[in-house]
Structure formats: C-alpha cells, structure tokens
Amino acid sequence: MAPLIEIKGLTKKYRIGREVITAVNDVSLSIEAGEFVCILGPSGCGKTTFLHLVAGLDRPTKGDIFVKGLCINKIKEKDMALFRRRFMAFIFQAYNLVPTLTAIENVSMPLMFDGMVKFKRDKMAKELLTQIGLGKRLRNKPSEMSGGQQQRVSIARALINNPKVLYADEPTGNLDSKTTKEIMDILVSRVRQKGVTLVMVTHNKELTEDADKVIYMLDGRIQKIVDQRNNTVQEFIHEEVEAPPAAESPEKIAVEAINEGRIAAEGAV
Amino acid sequence: MNNVDVLRMAYGNLFRRKMRAILTIVGVFIGTMAIVVMMSLGIGLKESTTKQMESWGDLNxxxxxxxxxxxxxxxxxxxxxxxxxxxxxxxxxxxxxxxxxxxxxxxxxxxxxxxxxxxxxxxxxxxxxxxxxxxxxxxxxxxxxxxxxxxxxxxxxxxxxxxxxxxxxxxxxxxxxxxxxxxxxxxxxxxxxxxxxxxxxxxxxxxxxxxxxxxxxxxxxxxxxxxxxxxxxxxxxxxxxxxxxxxxxxxxxxxxxxxxxxxxxxxxxxxxxxxxxxxxxxxxxxxxxxxxxxxxxxxxxxxxxxxVADYMENVENQALIIQAVLGGIGGITLLVASIGIANTMIMAIYERTREIGVMKVIGATGADVMKMFLMEAGLIGVCGGVLGLICSLGASKLINYLSGDYFGTTMDGMQLNISVIPPYLMIFSLIFAFCIGIIAGFYPARRASKLSPILAIRNE
Structure with missing residues (x-):
C-alpha cells in the first residue's frame, strides 16, 4: 500500500539578516495511513518547521510533500484552504482558540468555513464536546476555562471535520503532568478509534510511548527512526557536516551582532 | 463560509474593543450627518425656488x-x-x-x-x-x-x-x-x-x-x-x-x-x-x-x-453649485471618518493576526478572512450611517423650525422648508456610509487575507 504521506528531500532555509539558516535539511520520510508518528527532538532542531511544512502551512525551499499522491507544496493557496478544511487538522501548543467565541463556536468553526448551517454544526460540536467531558462548558469562552479544558476544546475542533491526518505541535507543552496524561489519553484514544493518522511533535520522550514510530531529529535532519511496533531502528548517518564558518572579518561579526537582536523578534523572512 | 456567518462573525468582532468601535462609529455618524444635512439644504433651496417659480406660472x-x-x-x-x-x-x-x-x-x-x-x-x-x-x-x-x-x-x-x-x-x-x-x-x-x-x-x-x-x-x-x-x-x-x-x-x-x-x-x-x-x-x-x-x-x-422654464435652468445650475459645495464640505468630514475606519481595521488586524492565522489553519480561505473584515468595516459604516441619518432627520426638522419665521412660506402660503431630506437621500446616505466602510476597510482586509497561516504560530 502506498504511504499516506511521502516526503522527499524536504529542505527549508530561512534568511535571518544576512545569515541563512537551514531549519530542515534534506529530509525524506513516509507515513502510513493510521499511524501515530512522534517527532522527537530538542528545541531548535527544526521539528516544528518540519511539521508546518508537512501540514502545508509553509512552503519548502526544496523537496516535495505528497499526500495521497498529491504534491501539496505546489497547489494554490485557495485549494490549500480546502485541503486543510477537509483533510487535516492542527493542534497547537497554545490552544489558539478564538477568545470571543464560546466552546461550541470554536469547535464548529471548521464546519462554518465549510458552509454548514449553524444549528447543524452546533449540534455536532455539542455532541463531540460532551463526549470528551466538556458538557458543562459548552457556552464558556476560552478565558473561562483551564488550560486542559482549552486544549480539549482545541482537540474537538481538530476532530470535528473528521480529518485524515492530525498534526499536533507540542499539544501538552503548556500543561502540568496530570493534565498532560489526560490530554494524551483523549488524543490517542480518539485517533486510534477513528483511524486518524497522528503526527505529533514533542521534546518529551515520555509522550512517545504510545507512538507507532518515533522520529529523532537533530539540526534539521533525521537521526533515527524507531518503529515501536516491531522494535526496529533505522539509523541515518550524515557524512558531510557543515563546515564551520571561515575566519570572519570584524565587519561581519559586527553585522551579526546587530542581527542577533532581531533574530528572535523578526522570525523568518 | 456562508454570508450569514460572515455577518455574525463581523458583528461579534466589531464590539470587541467597544470604545474604539464606538468612537469610529461616531466619526462616521458625524460625517454622514454633515453630508446629509448639507445636501438637504441644497435640495431644500432648489425645491423652494422651484415651488416659488411654479407659483408664477406653470413650468411646462x-x-x-x-x-x-x-x-x-x-x-x-x-x-x-x-x-x-x-x-x-x-x-x-x-x-x-x-x-x-x-x-x-x-x-x-x-x-x-x-x-x-x-x-x-x-x-x-x-x-x-x-x-x-x-x-x-x-x-x-x-x-x-x-x-x-x-x-x-x-x-x-x-x-x-x-x-x-x-x-x-x-x-x-x-x-x-x-x-x-x-x-x-x-x-x-x-x-x-x-x-x-x-x-x-x-x-x-x-x-x-x-x-x-x-x-x-x-x-x-x-x-x-x-x-x-x-x-x-x-x-x-x-x-x-x-x-x-x-x-x-x-x-x-x-x-x-x-x-x-x-x-x-x-x-x-x-x-x-x-x-x-x-x-x-x-x-x-x-x-x-x-x-x-x-x-x-x-x-x-x-x-x-x-x-418660466428659462429661469429654471439658472436656478438648477445655482442649486447644483451650492449642493456641490455643501456636499463637498460634508464629504470631507466623511473622508476623515473613513480614515478612522481604516485605522481601526488596521489596529484590529494587528491584534488578531494570530487569530487570522489560526482560522486559516482551520480552513478559512483568504476570501473568507477578507469578507469578515470587509463586513466589519461595512458594519461600522452602516451603524454610523443609520445614527447619522436619524440625527440628520432631527437636525433637519430643527433647522426648518428655527428658520420657519424667515423662510416659511411662498407668496401663496405654501410651506417651504430650507432643509429637505427626500427618501432617495436617505437611501443614498446609508449605501454611501456602507460603501465608505467597505472602501476604507478594503486595504486592511486585503492585508488580513494575505497573511500567511504560519504567522499564527510564529506570533506566539
């Protein structure tokens, strides 16, 4: 069976000031339908960027991403919206609920963009929220809920349109360990139950226990892939190491010093 | 995304910053009122002159x-x-x-x-x-x-x-x-x-x-x-x-x-x-x-x-000039108000950058985002327009009442009003206020629609 997602030679470079940073460096990977894949790595290893690229939120510098044989980095932004709406869902570390909307309204939002009428989508949202234990919080706004509750709303929002793939970026990063477990239980059970492919980024090794595959990333490259179903390990050896910068002129060092202040604030160009 | 939802979202967002929304609406309100009252004076002038001429002889x-x-x-x-x-x-x-x-x-x-x-x-x-x-x-x-x-x-x-x-x-x-x-x-x-x-x-x-x-x-x-x-x-x-x-x-x-x-x-x-x-x-x-x-x-x-029709041409031309001058004064006021709308919308987009990105990640198209912001700007225009129109009707009554002694009647006793707001002016002012909102909101809305979804996450 052909993999659901196939990634070939994916590379993403950022220009920050005068410096070019390679966040994702020539990554190739395939993800099967229904798999739970964890991307594990320290912060700054490029795993979030990788997730954004795979989810079609960002465009790669080089390489291709095929979802069901469709090269998503080459389709138009307008079609991308449809792809995101019907095919995938995203869970953020910071929940990213719309603060003015109630739990129901937040959850039903993807259906709203899809043009479903209000009473119908609200009914679906209500059912889903009740199933994940938020039956008493239906009319609350995000500011009236705890972090765990907000993340549950965000999970409901991700699941409401029955996505094929669910991307999660450190979904428990802002939560305490008890809530983390609750959220992970909900997430994993839902995903397994519905056969949804889950691609989750984390730096917490404990969260990878339930995963089918764990992908270890470092410096924008895959180090190894561990398949926990049959305990096979696939190691990647990267021969060429990027040469350290040559002796730099005082001028260049000065420019970099200026740029450093802007790195955090400005983000990618 | 259907239009009812666009309206619902825009309305919900409009009063998130209540004071700012109200002040912007007040701007449009003053602008609409200025333009309607000014134009009503021009129309009133033309109508009263025409009526006076008709009392001299049939215009046809x-x-x-x-x-x-x-x-x-x-x-x-x-x-x-x-x-x-x-x-x-x-x-x-x-x-x-x-x-x-x-x-x-x-x-x-x-x-x-x-x-x-x-x-x-x-x-x-x-x-x-x-x-x-x-x-x-x-x-x-x-x-x-x-x-x-x-x-x-x-x-x-x-x-x-x-x-x-x-x-x-x-x-x-x-x-x-x-x-x-x-x-x-x-x-x-x-x-x-x-x-x-x-x-x-x-x-x-x-x-x-x-x-x-x-x-x-x-x-x-x-x-x-x-x-x-x-x-x-x-x-x-x-x-x-x-x-x-x-x-x-x-x-x-x-x-x-x-x-x-x-x-x-x-x-x-x-x-x-x-x-x-x-x-x-x-x-x-x-x-x-x-x-x-x-x-x-x-x-x-x-x-x-x-x-008598000969004299009508002069009267009409004069009335047109006066209307243009008065309307122009009102127009400037409304122009300033429209800058207020644009400013408010740009601020709103800065505040909601992440939200816009999230919506896009969830599946909103650029057009959806644009529609929501345009509608919000249009709502500011309409709210100001409605308020302005209501107050203009009051102001018009007041002007006619105060000027009644000097300007009240023609020679044969017909009531003359210095300020006249015909239905077409009412409809025009509302549509105009809405359009001003849309036009003022166009640039900000376009900017919002072009935002990359990735910004949502980057903005954290």
Whole structure:
C-alpha cells in the first residue's frame, strides 16, 4: 500500500539578516495511513518547521510533500484552504482558540468555513464536546476555562471535520503532568478509534510511548527512526557536516551582532 | 463560509474593543450627518425656488407673443419674423413633447361691473382647447363650446376694478401676502360685466358688450391671474368691429396714406401685422425639460416667447453649485471618518493576526478572512450611517423650525422648508456610509487575507 504521506528531500532555509539558516535539511520520510508518528527532538532542531511544512502551512525551499499522491507544496493557496478544511487538522501548543467565541463556536468553526448551517454544526460540536467531558462548558469562552479544558476544546475542533491526518505541535507543552496524561489519553484514544493518522511533535520522550514510530531529529535532519511496533531502528548517518564558518572579518561579526537582536523578534523572512 | 456567518462573525468582532468601535462609529455618524444635512439644504433651496417659480406660472408652459425673438447677448434678431396663424399652431403642435397648443386673440376694453369700473384683458379661446390646457377652476365652471358672451376670470381680475364713488378714490393696489386690501374674483361669479370696445380708427365708435362670469381660475400669482377668457367666436366678432377701417374719418384716411407714402420714399416697408392673426399662442409641454427644448427651437425660428422654464435652468445650475459645495464640505468630514475606519481595521488586524492565522489553519480561505473584515468595516459604516441619518432627520426638522419665521412660506402660503431630506437621500446616505466602510476597510482586509497561516504560530 502506498504511504499516506511521502516526503522527499524536504529542505527549508530561512534568511535571518544576512545569515541563512537551514531549519530542515534534506529530509525524506513516509507515513502510513493510521499511524501515530512522534517527532522527537530538542528545541531548535527544526521539528516544528518540519511539521508546518508537512501540514502545508509553509512552503519548502526544496523537496516535495505528497499526500495521497498529491504534491501539496505546489497547489494554490485557495485549494490549500480546502485541503486543510477537509483533510487535516492542527493542534497547537497554545490552544489558539478564538477568545470571543464560546466552546461550541470554536469547535464548529471548521464546519462554518465549510458552509454548514449553524444549528447543524452546533449540534455536532455539542455532541463531540460532551463526549470528551466538556458538557458543562459548552457556552464558556476560552478565558473561562483551564488550560486542559482549552486544549480539549482545541482537540474537538481538530476532530470535528473528521480529518485524515492530525498534526499536533507540542499539544501538552503548556500543561502540568496530570493534565498532560489526560490530554494524551483523549488524543490517542480518539485517533486510534477513528483511524486518524497522528503526527505529533514533542521534546518529551515520555509522550512517545504510545507512538507507532518515533522520529529523532537533530539540526534539521533525521537521526533515527524507531518503529515501536516491531522494535526496529533505522539509523541515518550524515557524512558531510557543515563546515564551520571561515575566519570572519570584524565587519561581519559586527553585522551579526546587530542581527542577533532581531533574530528572535523578526522570525523568518 | 456562508454570508450569514460572515455577518455574525463581523458583528461579534466589531464590539470587541467597544470604545474604539464606538468612537469610529461616531466619526462616521458625524460625517454622514454633515453630508446629509448639507445636501438637504441644497435640495431644500432648489425645491423652494422651484415651488416659488411654479407659483408664477406653470413650468411646462410657453407663451408665444407677437413680435420677434432676439439674442439678449448681441441684441440682434434671431430667425425671421413669424406670423401667429394656424400654420404656426400646426408647427407648434408638431414639436416633440408638446401636449396642447392654444391660440388666442386679445381684446382689451374698459369694463363695468356693478358700480365698479375697470379694465379687462380679454383673451378669446376655443373652449375645447382651453380645457385641454388643464387650468384649474377655483369657483364656478369652465367654458363650454356652446357658450356665447361667457367669461372666465383670473383670481386678481377684481382688483382691476374700482368704485369711482369710493371715498378713497384710488384704484385698489394689489399688495402681497398679509396686505390689507385684497379681494378675489369669486364675488364676480354669475355677475355680468359690461365691456366697452372702441374702434381702432375712430375712438368715438364704441360698443358695450355684456359678459357673464361663469367661473374663476385658480392661481393667485400666476400670469393668468389678471386675464379673462371668453369664447373666441364671441371675441372675433368684437375684433372685427375694433379693426373695422370703414369707421375711419376722411381726415384719418388721408393722414394714413401720407404716412405710407413717406415710408415708401425712405425705402422702409411697414410691418403691419395681419389683423386676422392670433395675438398669443400658449403651448403646454410634457415637462420642464421638453418646454426648454421647444422654447429654444422656436426662438431660433424667430418666435417671441416667454417661459418660466428659462429661469429654471439658472436656478438648477445655482442649486447644483451650492449642493456641490455643501456636499463637498460634508464629504470631507466623511473622508476623515473613513480614515478612522481604516485605522481601526488596521489596529484590529494587528491584534488578531494570530487569530487570522489560526482560522486559516482551520480552513478559512483568504476570501473568507477578507469578507469578515470587509463586513466589519461595512458594519461600522452602516451603524454610523443609520445614527447619522436619524440625527440628520432631527437636525433637519430643527433647522426648518428655527428658520420657519424667515423662510416659511411662498407668496401663496405654501410651506417651504430650507432643509429637505427626500427618501432617495436617505437611501443614498446609508449605501454611501456602507460603501465608505467597505472602501476604507478594503486595504486592511486585503492585508488580513494575505497573511500567511504560519504567522499564527510564529506570533506566539
């Protein structure tokens, strides 16, 4: 069976000031339908960027991403919206609920963009929220809920349109360990139950226990892939190491010093 | 995303920053009010001037008199001298936009009504055609085909009569509204007026003719207020008597012949008109515009004519200039308000950058985002527009109330308003306010729609 997602030679470079940073460096990977894949790595290893690229939120510098044989980095932004709406869902570390909307309204939002009428989508949202234990919080706004509750709303929002793939970026990063477990239980059970492919980024090794595959990333490259179903390990050896910068002129060092202040604030160009 | 949801989202977002939204709406409100009130003044001015002119005479009427037309700028004659005969009537009738044409002959004579003596400007008309001209009858009835020695009098005709035994001794003067000595012709109804006509060539020869007043014409200040209308058949007989040369004395005849000889020697031709021609032809057109066109065509041919419609053009142009100036002042206010809308929307987009990104990640298209922000901006416009319109209606009432003493009525008592807000101005102002919102919100909304979804996460 052909993999659901196939990634070939994916590379993403950022220009920050005068410096070019390679966040994702020539990554190739395939993800099967229904798999739970964890991307594990320290912060700054490029795993979030990788997730954004795979989810079609960002465009790669080089390489291709095929979802069901469709090269998503080459389709138009307008079609991308449809792809995101019907095919995938995203869970953020910071929940990213719309603060003015109630739990129901937040959850039903993807259906709203899809043009479903209000009473119908609200009914679906209500059912889903009740199933994940938020039956008493239906009319609350995000500011009236705890972090765990907000993340549950965000999970409901991700699941409401029955996505094929669910991307999660450190979904428990802002939560305490008890809530983390609750959220992970909900997430994993839902995903397994519905056969949804889950691609989750984390730096917490404990969260990878339930995963089918764990992908270890470092410096924008895959180090190894561990398949926990049959305990096979696939190691990647990267021969060429990027040469350290040559002796730099005082001028260049000065420019970099200026740029450093802007790195955090400005983000990618 | 369906439009109801766009509206719902936009409305929900509008009052997230209540104070800011209210202040922006106040800006639009003031702008709309300025533009509506200013334009209402311009419209009021035009309407009141038009009404005043209509009280002088119907705007769609053209009066063609004997004589020639000339260019008021160069003082030169226009076209050729024209006769007012049946050919002219046929020509006038053939003009586009002409409803009816009424030729008339004029006989003036001293008249006696009861004890009073006076003067009558008599026009002889075909009753049937006269009735096509849609004069309004204030009292009594209009002329009939069978009428002989009947007369319709204008509203002011009575004021041309005076009682010679009256101690005041003087003739009644017509004084404007509020004047003391004013009466109207209704008292003449069903009374007999005796008109004395004299022969043109021998003043000693005169006839006294009785006319029964069958009706009084409406229109206190119109140009027919001092006229009387009798069947043309009756007046033709009178005119024949008036123009009868057989009454000339021998002396007069010799003098006449000498004049004609002298003119011939000087090489002049006498421009005596055919006594069988009409004295005046009235033309009623469909509307003011047609009247203006017909008037200008006939003037170029050479007819001597007069119409209130001529003055309308000047009035309209002036009103247009005043409207443009006033509207411009209001427009500037609304322009400033629209900058306020743009500012508010840009701020909103900065605040909601992440939210916009999240929506896009969830599946909103650029168009969805754009629609939401445009709608929000449009709502600011509409809210301000509605408030502005309501307050404009109040302000307009207040202006009219305060100015009522100075500007209140026309000469014949019609209510005049200095500020008029017609329905089309109401609708226009609301649509305009909405469009101002949309236009002001366009750039910010476009920016929002172009935001990359990745910014949502980056903004953390």
């Amino acid at each position: 009427m053209i009066t063609v008199n004997q004589g020639r037309s000339w260019d008021p700028e160069t003082g030169e004659y226009k076209g050729d001298e024209q006769r007012l005969n049946d050919d002219a009537v046929a020509l006038f009738k053939s003009q586009p936009g002409v409803i009816s044409v009424m030729p008339s002959i004029q006989v003036n004579g001293q008249a006696k009504y009861g004890k009073k003596e006076g003067w009558l400007n008599l026009y002889g008309v075909e009753p049937e055609i006269f009735n096509q001209m849609t004069y309004e009858i204030a009292e009594g009835r209009t002329l009939r085909d069978t009428d002989v020695n009947s007369v319709l009098v204008g509203w002011q005709v009575i004021n041309q009569f005076w009682d010679p035994e009256d101690t005041g001794g003087g003739r009644r003067m017509m004084i404007g509204p509020g004047g003391t000595e004013q009466s109207n012709s209704t008292e003449m109804l069903n009374q007999v007026v005796y008109v004395t006509i004299n022969n043109n060539y021998n003043y000693e020869m005169s006839k006294k003719q009785p006319l029964t007043v069958v009706g009084v014409l409406e229109g206190e200040f119109k140009d027919h207020a001092y006229s009387a209308y009798a069947p043309i058949s009756t007046l033709k007989k009178w005119r024949d008597f008036v123009n009868d040369k057989s009454y000339m004395t021998e002396e007069q005849r010799q003098q006449q012949e000498q004049w004609e000889r002298e003119m011939k020697e000087r090489g002049e031709t006498s421009m005596t008109r055919d006594p069988k021609d009409y004295d005046q032809i009235l033309i009623r057109c469909k509307d003011v515009k047609e009247a203006r066109v017909v008037a200008s065509t006939l003037r170029d041919i050479g007819y001597n004519l007069w119409t």
